Amino acid sequence: MQHEVTPRTDGSGTATGPGDRSGGRVTLRGDLRAALPDAAAAVVVTGAVFLFLYLRMGAGEGDTVAVMPFMDDPATYWMYLLSQAFGWSALLWAWGTVMLGLVVSGPGAGRLPVSRATLERWHRTTSLTTMALMAAHALMFMAELVRYEAALGWAARIWAGFADSFVPGWYDSGTGRLAIPIGQAALYLAVPLGLLFYVRHRIGANTWRRLHRFVIVVYVLSVWHTLLYGTNVWYGDWPRTVLWLLQLPVAGLLLVRLLRPARRSERLGSPRGGRRAAGWVLRAAGRAVVLAVVVGILVVTVSGRDGGRPRPAEPPAATPHAHEAG
Structure with a gap:
């Protein structure tokens, strides 16, 4: 890393x-x-x-x-x-x-x-x-x-x-x-x-x-x-929301890193023909994906729909290692 x-x-x-x-x-x-x-x-x-x-x-x-x-x-x-x-x-x-x-x-x-x-x-x-x-x-x-x-x-x-x-x-x-x-x-x-x-x-x-x-x-x-x-x-409680929120600075810094790369060769520039055009499309798509991730994290945290399970009224019946969690 x-x-x-x-x-x-x-x-x-x-x-x-x-x-x-x-x-x-x-x-x-x-x-x-x-x-x-x-x-x-x-x-x-x-x-x-x-x-x-x-x-x-x-x-x-x-x-x-x-x-x-x-x-x-x-x-x-x-x-x-x-x-x-x-x-x-x-x-x-x-x-x-x-x-x-x-x-x-x-x-x-x-x-x-x-x-x-x-x-x-x-x-x-x-x-x-x-x-x-x-x-x-x-x-x-x-x-x-x-x-x-x-x-x-x-x-x-x-x-x-x-x-x-x-x-x-x-x-x-x-x-x-x-x-x-x-x-x-x-x-x-x-x-x-x-x-x-x-x-x-x-x-x-x-x-x-x-x-x-x-x-x-x-x-x-x-x-x-x-x-x-x-x-x-x-469950869909505050610990899960905090975990989602912690991904926002990562995604934000990654987006800045892609939009303003330190290396001149990694800058988006303008599309050209041949292989350079294909590379430009990939770099542009990467920036679009990361931007979508930033927006997605914001939507998840604001809406509260973070993929957490609803907390059951009664505790689930389970036996060791025949369970859903880890």
Whole structure:
């Protein structure tokens, strides 16, 4: 989830600006070391979310218990709660790293009080933290499924949990048949797209830049997965509305990024014949789609029709893992 090449780099990953003392290439090892404070903050946030969800479940409150009444024992379902906590932290960090990427690659990055180099470093480290949080979210979901399949032998339990969590199309219960493959797609795209930044000097800056544009797809898939499967935003209440509203600055910055790209080659200009005309049509269509998304988010939040389920008068009858939510 790295940003596009900026004027401070030569396109191969080697820093060329005056702020670079070593003149060396940005490395994964260096960014992993720099990401430690960010990762520590993510652990603290995840712990706070976990504690909040744990206490809410213990009190018989919260939408998770409303959706799945059997989940009223946090001591039993603590791995599920930890998976939820990692998921929310991952989405928060994904939001942050996408926002940083859009800011640092936008037209006004040079006028910010924080230097471009600092923003770039924050973007890279939050990207690495996001990938780790996404993986932890999936692993804890797998751990909960392994715990649940107590009637099976250990090998069968581990395989069942792994397949349901990591094999696309394997999970066959309720909304998870769609939501889990969407989440898997987000994870499986995020890791290679994020790590390609560190080998762009080998694959070429232009190739990396083209592939990097799909990072926004990872974020869209992550939000979609949450809206479909997150029990905390299951009903059409204010948490779901807030989640929709948080997408407005992302879509707005993306629209600004497309309308006023920092690179001259990415500006819309006027259509010409041949292949350039086809490229112009694609760029114009992309801008129109993002504008439609901005309008759509505004309509959703103002109208309240955000896809949330109506809260039932009576709690639904459900049994473990034969449910609609995740």
